[in-house]
Amino acid sequence: MPELPWRLERRPEPSKVMRVAAPLIAAAAMLVTGFVIFAVLGKEPVNALTVFFVEPLTSVYGWGELLLKATPLALCALGLAIGFRANVWNIGAEGQLTLGAICGGGVALFFGVKLGALALPVILVAGIAGGAAWAAIPAYLRTRFNTSEILVSLMLVYIAQLLLAYLLHGAWRDPEGFNFPQSKAFDDNTILPTLLDGQRATWAFPLMLLLAALSWGFSSRLFAGYRMLVSGQAPAAAAYAGFNERRNVWLALLLSGGAAGLAGVCEVVGPIGRLQADISPGYGFAAIIVAFVGRLHPLGIVLAALLMSLLYLGGESVQLGLQLPAAVTGLFQGLLLFYLLAADLFVNFRFRWQHVAVA
Amino acid sequence: MNEVLPAPRLTLRGITKRYPTILANDAIDLTVAVGEIHAVMGENGAGKSTLMKIIYGVTRPDAGSIEWEGRLVSISSPAEARHLGIGMVFQHFALFETLSVAENISLALDERITPAALAPRIRDVAQRYGLPIDPARLVHSMSVGERQRVEIVRCLLQSPKLLIMDEPTSVLTPQAVQQLFATLRRLAGEGMSILYISHKLDEIRTLCDNATVLRAGRVSGTARPREESNASLARLMVGSDLEEQTLIPREAGEIRLELKDFSMAARDPFGTSLQHIDLAVRAGEIVGIAGVSGNGQAELLTALSGEALGAHGGSISLCGQAVDALGAAERRRIGLGFVPEERLGRGAVPAMSLTDNALLTGARAGMVGHGLVKRSVARLAARATISDFQVKCASELSAAERLSGGNLQKFIVGREIRLAPKVMLAAQPTWGVDVGAAQLIHHALIALRDSGSAVLVISEELDELFSLCDRIAVLTAGRLSPPQPRAQLTVEAVGLLMTGTRESAHA
Numbered sequence: 001m002p003e004l005p006w007r008l009e010r011r012p013e014p015s016k017v018m019r020v021a022a023p024l025i026a027a028a029a030m031l032v033t034g035f036v037i038f039a040v041l042g043k044e045p046v047n048a049l050t051v052f053f054v055e056p057l058t059s060v061y062g063w064g065e066l067l068l069k070a071t072p073l074a075l076c077a078l079g080l081a082i083g084f085r086a087n088v089w090n091i092g093a094e095g096q097l098t099l100g101a102i103c104g105g106g107v108a109l110f111f112g113v114k115l116g117a118l119a120l121p122v123i124l125v126a127g128i129a130g131g132a133a134w135a136a137i138p139a140y141l142r143t144r145f146n147t148s149e150i151l152v153s154l155m156l157v158y159i160a161q162l163l164l165a166y167l168l169h170g171a172w173r174d175p176e177g178f179n180f181p182q183s184k185a186f187d188d189n190t191i192l193p194t195l196l197d198g199q200r201a202t203w204a205f206p207l208m209l210l211l212a213a214l215s216w217g218f219s220s221r222l223f224a225g226y227r228m229l230v231s232g233q234a235p236a237a238a239a240y241a242g243f244n245e246r247r248n249v250w251l252a253l254l255l256s257g258g259a260a261g262l263a264g265v266c267e268v269v270g271p272i273g274r275l276q277a278d279i280s281p282g283y284g285f286a287a288i289i290v291a292f293v294g295r296l297h298p299l300g301i302v303l304a305a306l307l308m309s310l311l312y313l314g315g316e317s318v319q320l321g322l323q324l325p326a327a328v329t330g331l332f333q334g335l336l337l338f339y340l341l342a343a344d345l346f347v348n349f350r351f352r353w354q355h356v357a358v359a
Numbered sequence: 360m361n362e363v364l365p366a367p368r369l370t371l372r373g374i375t376k377r378y379p380t381i382l383a384n385d386a387i388d389l390t391v392a393v394g395e396i397h398a399v400m401g402e403n404g405a406g407k408s409t410l411m412k413i414i415y416g417v418t419r420p421d422a423g424s425i426e427w428e429g430r431l432v433s434i435s436s437p438a439e440a441r442h443l444g445i446g447m448v449f450q451h452f453a454l455f456e457t458l459s460v461a462e463n464i465s466l467a468l469d470e471r472i473t474p475a476a477l478a479p480r481i482r483d484v485a486q487r488y489g490l491p492i493d494p495a496r497l498v499h500s501m502s503v504g505e506r507q508r509v510e511i512v513r514c515l516l517q518s519p520k521l522l523i524m525d526e527p528t529s530v531l532t533p534q535a536v537q538q539l540f541a542t543l544r545r546l547a548g549e550g551m552s553i554l555y556i557s558h559k560l561d562e563i564r565t566l567c568d569n570a571t572v573l574r575a576g577r578v579s580g581t582a583r584p585r586e587e588s589n590a591s592l593a594r595l596m597v598g599s600d601l602e603e604q605t606l607i608p609r610e611a612g613e614i615r616l617e618l619k620d621f622s623m624a625a626r627d628p629f630g631t632s633l634q635h636i637d638l639a640v641r642a643g644e645i646v647g648i649a650g651v652s653g654n655g656q657a658e659l660l661t662a663l664s665g666e667a668l669g670a671h672g673g674s675i676s677l678c679g680q681a682v683d684a685l686g687a688a689e690r691r692r693i694g695l696g697f698v699p700e701e702r703l704g705r706g707a708v709p710a711m712s713l714t715d716n717a718l719l720t721g722a723r724a725g726m727v728g729h730g731l732v733k734r735s736v737a738r739l740a741a742r743a744t745i746s747d748f749q750v751k752c753a754s755e756l757s758a759a760e761r762l763s764g765g766n767l768q769k770f771i772v773g774r775e776i777r778l779a780p781k782v783m784l785a786a787q788p789t790w791g792v793d794v795g796a797a798q799l800i801h802h803a804l805i806a807l808r809d810s811g812s813a814v815l816v817i818s819e820e821l822d823e824l825f826s827l828c829d830r831i832a833v834l835t836a837g838r839l840s841p842p843q844p845r846a847q848l849t850v851e852a853v854g855l856l857m858t859g860t861r862e863s864a865h866a
Contacts, residue, residue, distance in 0.1 A: 230719065234708040236704050237704060239666045242689070
């Protein structure tokens, strides 16, 4: 084997600096690669990057969009991170988000007027319950039959989406909607108010920040959170200490399902204002990337969700401004995750220059 | 000796290896002759493992030279080491758990032989060297002791010229140790050189021609073990005299842990079923269970700890309370403490700090209130454990995986003892632990007994059981012999019980 002038050496302690720096390095590498790709595509790279990353944020409306899209991403990712740390792999946040939208939306549609001022709290709770119920299916199957929650939760995504389509093509379709697969618009008392006029971000964003703080407290202060960390990192140690594995699986799936359900209902009673066939551009899946880019830490997740949201906005912006395809969004998301995984190597390892051995 | 002195098989000169935080090897010289059995002794962290890894090509030295049969070599990989004729039996086994013994060995060999073709050769070597293993068995179902046998057989299959053995006897019966020694002597007689890493002074004195003693990365002395006493060798290793531990006879109290006609079928197809076990451990006594791993030790421990609940015959009680249906957490609440055989991943969470590892079993010791973690309490407990048990670590914030095996074991034993258990289970409490740490752990267990706890020790090391226990029983093929007072037993008698019953059970 030829000698390289450097080698990888395990660090004595995992680097705290690198844990924080890795996402920043990944973001920087993503920008550099984006620069090259735009150049190859024949677009003026500096201009293209400006259109991608700066132009969306030049107006109050743009900032509102940033918060608006970051909210469901962060909500889903906060829940997923709790499970991921406990070795419970809920991949189906998109389905739980859909069920949250169906349940919350159903309440808004049929009981919105009757509930009056109580409508919004009831709707949000219904959304959370819907998402949690959908996640309860993989929880039950895993604890009862030892099935893989990865497969079950993922397959339930498609069932949830078809259930929504079924309702919108049938019983819940707006009779005056020209046969579009959508419900009638929700009543005003069931709509989440916006933070400011002239933009679309709602009070779901501060609600998400509150939940981020709560989830931080759950993991770092609550014994239940500690137990889940132990079962994730060392299942045999959890059994040794007598922590109940089934309780952890249930808790992880119910919490992540509930959070995704909340994300879903906040979309339909927020910017969308009705139930329709497509309520999410894959927030539940993108949230998996957000959770890992955010180091499974609540603060990191909020920041990663903002970055991911900017990628969505930038993708739309270059589609309109530079006539680039929609795949650009996915490309940048993929680059970010790819570079993050590469940069993560340096949390535990570092380069060392080789001593040149003289015999 | 011939008129021309043959070149030594291996000569190390000035080997130095620096890791980011410590100087692991500092100018080490070592010479191994053809056909010599050479001991490398030292406490954990003395630099033995690093030195062996350098010889086996796993790591490279920062300075110094290696001569192999009189020729300067640079060993850059284990494959190269094997090519030269160096074989190594590691202390921590690199086996694929989902594969069979033959498949594992087939993967580890540099030549390509199918597992099926290898099986008869494995049986042959296993037979010849008294290391019974079934080539078709899956590794995940094997105990630590049995896995070590696989490693030894794997090495012998490659007929090396230099065999490095890292604490090979800790899992063998006294008779099997004698058998292994006979084998090693025969191999040495055939011209194989053997580097024998151990801290068992008796073994080194019976087996080894020469010894190199390491302390804190340096050679602290060389000796001809046959001309030394245990005390003089220990002094070279530790740097000071060891005090003898004493077990002052005392009256045992009420029964704290009791198994009555306890039977439990093995869950694992290769596990051992427990059959009609009767055992009573009283307050203020230490009962030892001898036997080679794989005879039901793991099953008995999980049945006692509450980690494995299930259908069983007979009954099990703790402090007079039937606990047949109670899980590990409930049994701890009644007063059970437990030091498991596996330290990393079972006794401790590898990536978590010592503080958080104190919390693992400390929930009822004031570290959790109203569902909230009280980190300051856990931190104080971790600190106290570290200082009481002389755990070498940067601080209570160090991750468990950063500690050496012996230091982590001291921490786990200390953590469990601090909880003042009414009944303490300890499995292989000093496995792979150096003399100083082992002595500290023994003292702590004896102090716990003297304070009135009931202590059950499961160990493969007979010396340990004989210096520690009031009564000793033997677990063989899932059956437990009646515990007898230590004074009425000899090492040979226990050894016979371990092998004798075992063979008749197989016949």
